[in-house]
Amino acid sequence: MVVGEMIEERDLVIIGGGPGGYTAAIRAAQLGQKVTLIEKDVLGGVCLNKGCIPSKVWAYAARKKSEIPHMESLGFDLVESGLDLGKLLAYKDQVTTQLRKGVEALCSANQVEVIQGAATFTSDNKIGVENGHQFDIYQFKKAIIATGSTPVLPGGII
Ligand SMILES: Cc1cc2nc3c(=O)[nH]c(=O)nc-3n(C[C@H](O)[C@H](O)[C@H](O)COP(=O)(O)OP(=O)(O)OC[C@H]3O[C@@H](n4cnc5c(N)ncnc54)[C@H](O)[C@@H]3O)c2cc1C
Numbered sequence: 001m002v003v004g005e006m007i008e009e010r011d012l013v014i015i016g017g018g019p020g021g022y023t024a025a026i027r028a029a030q031l032g033q034k035v036t037l038i039e040k041d042v043l044g045g046v047c048l049n050k051g052c053i054p055s056k057v058w059a060y061a062a063r064k065k066s067e068i069p070h071m072e073s074l075g076f077d078l079v080e081s082g083l084d085l086g087k088l089l090a091y092k093d094q095v096t097t098q099l100r101k102g103v104e105a106l107c108s109a110n111q112v113e114v115i116q117g118a119a120t121f122t123s124d125n126k127i128g129v130e131n132g133h134q135f136d137i138y139q140f141k142k143a144i145i146a147t148g149s150t151p152v153l154p155g156g157i158i
Contacts, residue, residue: 018045021146
């Protein structure tokens, strides 16, 4: 692993580029802070990439499918022939990619620096960011932890 020699200084670092993190980053930048947003995966978090948006695509597809019998009763000649899951996944990817580009553009327009990597605190005013073999250290005045949550499966149920 290569450890960065320079310690970079920031007003505010935010860990996590989900809805909590990127909105905080944009607002802080608008208020004049020098902001660095650190995301270990892709911008948008669970909501954009796995949760809210994909689930709405599935719901939209299910609603459209449920309309087919009614469309036929209106005289449309439709053949219900199953679902091409690959096409549905490609459509979902198209939607999430487009929205993610919107988040990236908003960050860029507001001069929010986005760094790819997994962040860990190395002291009470320093954060280390690991990306592959690279490990860079950032000194901050303030930090926001917006790392979301992970599900817990209670034992003994399944
Ligand atoms: C199936 C599903 C459907 C949902 N539908 C809705 C809905 O319709 N409406 C609604 O309001 N909410 C919905 N939610 C909830 C919504 O997704 C969450 O409330 C929202 O994503 C929380 O945002 P967040 O920024 O707090 O965390 P997250 O979205 O989890 O983002 C946290 C980010 O931090 C990053 N991160 C974590 N640790 C580190 C680290 N050490 N270094 C760098 N980055 C790190 C993660 O990669 C992630 O991108 C849904 C959730 C699910 C699972």
